[in-house]
Amino acid sequence: MHAAFDHVVIGGGVVGAATARSLAARGEQVLLVEQHGRGHDHGSSHGASRIFRMGYADAEYVALCQRALEAWVALETASGRPLLDRTGAVDHGRPEQVDAIARELAAAGIDHERLTPEQAAARWPGLTFEGHVLTHASAGRIRSADTVEVLLDLAASDGAELRFDTRVTGVDDHGQTVTLTLDGPDGTTAVTAPSIVAAVGSWAPTLVGEMFRGRGASLPAIRVTQEQPAHFPSHLPDAAWPSFVHWPEDGADVYGLLTPGEGVKVGFHGTGPVVDPDQRDRTPVPEELERLQAYVARFVPGVDASRPEPISCLYDNSPADDFVIDRRGPVTVATGFSGHGFKFAPLLGEMIADLATGGAPHPRFALTG
Template sequence: MEVDVVVVGGGAMGSAAAWQLSRRGRSVVLLEQFEQGHHIGASHGATRNFNMAYAEADYLDLVTEAKDLWDELAGESGRQFLDLVGLVNHGNAGQLKAVRSAHAERGIESHFMTASEAANRWQGMNFRGDVLVVPGSGRVRAAEALAALREAAEAHGARFEYSTPVRDIRVAGDHRAVVVTDSAEITARRVVVTAGAWTSKLLGNLVRLPRLVVTQEQPAHFTPLDDSLAWPSFNHNPDPDDPRDDYWYSPVYGMLTPGEGIKAGWHGVGPVTDPDARSFTPEPVQLDALVRYVREWLPGVDPASAVPISCTYTSTANEDFVLDRFGPIVVGAGFSGHGFKFTPAVGRVLADLADGGAAPARFTARR
């Protein structure tokens, strides 16, 4: 079989790349090693934060584009994917001022509230210092978006094959590679690898990537005490000058997941793991610390109601994404922890790379 592009990995980024490529008229086959809707990687779950609180120009460019593309996907599918309930950012005042300054330069709406003003508006939360509110942020309906990306890609002619592990990728020139599965060999002009926690295992020494660390993360859902309370999405950074935050493992993120509760979690500090040998069992000390955080900062939920979730992060040392091409191999990796909001824009960048274009310099593996 011969096609223009094989996409390896059917999570959010691979599905978005297939959508972007197929709508350009490319013949696309996507291969996913697990069944559709599996919970073994990083793209499952009902919601993710949609957060525009970045100070870096590259990320602001990408998230602004992503917002427009989420709306385009909504137009194609007839479904809504962004719930712009607002997002509050608090803690570390210096970081928040840098974000607000970057927003002001670009005309992105955001503003500061005092802690008392924020607590009066969002009575399920506690605040210590000034709060940066981004009204045009909120959450992404992640599970619905994943299904819609597949449907949109298939509507443009892409083919998705689940339960189809890739056993080998053989490079046969700058514009030719062969992808080997248990039942077929597929020749393609480009192979887009978006394999999440399996990226390094799959590619081996085929391309030179920055070190990708796979961790098992354990956010949890907590039951609200009052269903009438309004909940924004949130990011909370520890205050480096306040010893009361010394027990924190990292910044905390969270949002309402309708029907499941308030999701809260540490960011990228779970135990390093082999994605094929995960325990799926919460690390008890980190979970206890998360429950303590919820008890102190989220008075609108029951801290004893924690239902842990297990997922993987695949992270670079500086948390920047990897978006690059090596001959016929295009790689998208290192998204975990803050990538999902960018999904359709990342799909566009991966499609550009497959078509011979370039990614922003920040995201290239060889910078």
């Protein structure tokens, strides 16, 4: 069976949902297919909270954060739902890292404040600080599960067809079009379209890597890791918690934020074992959980470090932690979000929709060849 679609978006996580929404809003005929159920927990988009922050020591990412904030406000307006809670964010730790972030925020005209560790601890008694401390009020917490649902709903309301529990089992590149073989609840079907968007994160190398090689452009090595942050019960009211990033003098970088109703999520950034995204066991590594609890006991006194609730999620890591967003022929790929892509989701949807409809890629995220 062949259906007439302008675009088939593969992947129903936040990036695929944002892309389908952006394309459908432009009047394009869109089919979104997702191999798992709606709102599943097998990839990188599940869970109720994510950090939104402008704190990059990189002017390009700061500029993208500013554009993303505008896109979040527009998405809240379009949906009529709150999606971004402005709790503020705080960075602390290695002076050279925090100072570099401060320089970029200043250069971009983003309001921020420098504090001593003692001043910061007085303001946020749930945290212990070291090194230099920086806070900016335009940051906060994204309602991530709500965001995915909003994007899917908006895509559908603009005419996109959504198919869940539908796996791509065949990809045939015809030059100007691609035929996908889909296995879903109603059996096996074939769909041919002039534009395929593989917004599949950790699954990108397997799904479209060979197709890109055939067009002379190799995806960078995407290293898929299973990360294991945890929620910890809070002793403090919800309003006491900013989003936070710690750049310690020794050891892995740490992030944290409140997930209302679940506790404070704390995790090491990008330290998990390499896994096959289809074969992961989700079992916490005991030594890593103990290391996380030891960190929390020292630096997050506002929670009970003895009562972790482990979480399992995937990172699709690129070599330089830069996103990979480009197109060759009828195929657009989006991967390499490296644990920091969610904050850009509504903007990424627009950028990928631009690419899929003939626009140029962002140079930073383009493939070579």
